[in-house]
Amino acid sequence: MIIKDKNKAANISAMFKNISGRYDLLNTIMTFGRDKSWRKHVVKEASLKPNALILDVGTGTGKILQEALISNNGIKAFGVDFTLEMMLAGKEQQDNISWCCADALNLPFPDSVFDAVTSGYLIRNVTDIHRAFAEQTRTAKPGGKIVCLDTCPPPDNFLRPFILLYLKLVIPMLGLVFAGNKNAYRYLTSSTEAFKSPEELSLIMKNAGLDNIRFRKFMFGTISILCGTRPSLQRNFLS
8 A cells, every 4th residue: 555644544544434325415415406417427428338347436325336226227336444433334225336445546457457547536536646547547447538527626716715615614514514523624625726727627537548538517516527648558557
């Protein structure tokens, strides 16, 4: 397992363990139910064909994979997460997923296996963004899609004060009321503010070996979905 900051990784794992039972509920409440439409967009960008293999990294309870299985007949779904409790919560809802407890920075799969590799709210939490994307690129087939759903720093416009108020006050309060954990959702807001923009993530994805990178923003510019393609030409992804 390759982790640059062991304390951060351990703290994040413990945090998700504590909120695993209410994680999906809070996501729906915080996003006013829009989270499902974003997952559908991720699956659409993955461009899955019949019998495709899809890997979702940092899968949590497997919601992206559940959406993929609903939308595509005959695919095989694999989910990786380093918090066992999140996957156990998801397994109660969906047993048609192959679950694996592993580190996003050291995926336990050979090269060129998956037709698409997705992630939802993963990249903000990893200790090495380049390596996370490089590992996803490595495990994708040439021509395969890498699709990333995550939060964005609040845009610098007239909505910014209202968005910050929601992030700093409302979301932690929702975490306290519905999950009994205010601090976990304080981390969500602070990590969102400090996170990279989609433009910066696009450059990291390019340096990790991806081509044809594009992104789309949602929720007043606070959510982004990025998509890239692994090219046919082989590269040294971890350089």
